[in-house]
Amino acid sequence: xxxTTVNGQQLHFHLTGINNQNFIMxxxxxxxxxxxxxxxxxxxxxxxxRLQPILQDELTLATWRQEQPDGRVLRPDxxxxxxxxxxxxxxxxxxxxxxxxxxxxxxxxxxxxLVAGLDINGAAQAYPMDLLSAQSPINDxxxxxxxLLVVDSDRRSVRAFExxxxxxxVEFFLQADATPLRLTDAATGSVWDFTGHAMSGPLVGRxxxxxxxxxxxxxxxHSYHPNTxxxxxxxx
Amino acid sequence: MTTTIQADNRTAxxxxxxxxxxxxxxLLLLVISALILVLMPAWLIQPFRPQTPSALVRSYxxxxxxxxxxxxxxxxxxxxxxxxxxxxxxxxKTALVCALALVCGAAWxxxxxxxxxxxxxxPNPAYARAREANFVGDSDMVLTVRVNGEAVAYPIRQMAYxxxxxxTVGGVPLVATY
Numbered sequence: 001x002x003x004t005t006v007n008g009q010q011l012h013f014h015l016t017g018i019n020n021q022n023f024i025m026x027x028x029x030x031x032x033x034x035x036x037x038x039x040x041x042x043x044x045x046x047x048x049x050r051l052q053p054i055l056q057d058e059l060t061l062a063t064w065r066q067e068q069p070d071g072r073v074l075r076p077d078x079x080x081x082x083x084x085x086x087x088x089x090x091x092x093x094x095x096x097x098x099x100x101x102x103x104x105x106x107x108x109x110x111x112x113x114l115v116a117g118l119d120i121n122g123a124a125q126a127y128p129m130d131l132l133s134a135q136s137p138i139n140d141x142x143x144x145x146x147x148l149l150v151v152d153s154d155r156r157s158v159r160a161f162e163x164x165x166x167x168x169x170v171e172f173f174l175q176a177d178a179t180p181l182r183l184t185d186a187a188t189g190s191v192w193d194f195t196g197h198a199m200s201g202p203l204v205g206r207x208x209x210x211x212x213x214x215x216x217x218x219x220x221x222h223s224y225h226p227n228t229x230x231x232x233x234x235x236x
Numbered sequence: 237m238t239t240t241i242q243a244d245n246r247t248a249x250x251x252x253x254x255x256x257x258x259x260x261x262x263l264l265l266l267v268i269s270a271l272i273l274v275l276m277p278a279w280l281i282q283p284f285r286p287q288t289p290s291a292l293v294r295s296y297x298x299x300x301x302x303x304x305x306x307x308x309x310x311x312x313x314x315x316x317x318x319x320x321x322x323x324x325x326x327x328x329k330t331a332l333v334c335a336l337a338l339v340c341g342a343a344w345x346x347x348x349x350x351x352x353x354x355x356x357x358x359p360n361p362a363y364a365r366a367r368e369a370n371f372v373g374d375s376d377m378v379l380t381v382r383v384n385g386e387a388v389a390y391p392i393r394q395m396a397y398x399x400x401x402x403x404t405v406g407g408v409p410l411v412a413t414y
Contacts, residue, residue, distance in 0.1 A: 061376050
């Protein structure tokens with residue numbers, strides 16, 4: 001999700017190509033090419049410029065609707081739907097067998113492993129989705145920043161937060177059998193929800209700072225974050 | 237006297253035939269270059285092939301210059317064909333028409349975005365209220381954003397097709413990409 005105003009000019013983007021399986025967009029106004037995953041202009045008059053990221057989430061509809069009952073949802077285009085061109089519900093499973101074409105040949109883990117990637121001031125770490133689901137919440141540290149990764153009770157929606165309260169790193173635990181999901185912090189025992197908001201206890205009303213994550217395939221995350229580490233349960 | 241005139245005529249015909257040969261050659265080169273100009277970037281940025289930075293630079297340059305260059309080629313091809321048309325046999329005329337069609341086709345292709353043929357853009361996206369969004373399953377993933385109190389969800393299954401959706405959320409112009 002990118003803000004489209006660059007140097008005071010509003011840009012309009014089109015899909016225009018592909019670079020190692022991540023797409024390239026072209027803006028109508030200057031004709032520059034932009035890499036979708038990084039928001040960086042890679043060629044053309046605006047080369048070197050960067051789009052300003054806007055915090056986004058990847059959630060299940062159920063989780064999102066509970067949080068934002070007054071939100072709006074993009075409708076499918078009837079013509080595209082009738083032509084059967086939208087992806088099917090099991091498309092992520094099908095994508096696993098699609099060949100990967102990239103000049104990056106990292107073999108740390110399977111290329112199509114789904115990861116949640118964190119990039120904090122250039123320190124990058126990827127968390128394989130299956131590890132995340134199994135161990136959520138994960139209290140970790142990336143580039144010196146204490147981080148918390150949480151998978152929602154829907155087992156698919158993931159969020160990351162900076163787990164710092166008043167300058168101190170705090171650990172979070174999952175409340176057993178709570179639906180919707182509830183977390184407790186080890187410092188005060190306050191109760192927090194999946195949005196990082198303290199609902200009760202001494203810290204009631206406080207909000208954890210959400211960190212942007214990218215749900216991606218390992219090969220794509222690794223091509224754009226070549227120095228990334230891969231979260232490994234055994235080492236923690 | 238007669239011999240000289242005949243000789244002169246022969247020289248003139250020879251020169252003219254030579255010029256025609258050069259014109260045919262030029263036309264052939266125009267056709268080949270025009271096709272390379274438009275097909276090369278499509279070849280370099282194929283979805284299921286890896287791309288190198290230099291291939292991207294070349295693709296960008298070709299995509300950038302091909303609209304104007306192919307237009308110049310098309311005009312030149314028109315002039316050449318017009319000149320070669322008179323007195324040409326039927327099969328040469330067929331060749332001229334084909335050459336012209338190819339160059340004009342290339343000029344047209346240079347103005348197209350074949351990625352948007354494969355994945356149609358959605359210039360006027362429509363939205364439903366969250367409660368009424370029965371076209372998305374509860375466990376389907378949505379890409380979501382919230383700006384200045386306004387919340388929007390873009391279903392991933394639709395985004396995986398369109399890839400790019402322009403929107404204004406909470407007064408901020410943005411682009412949802414997937």
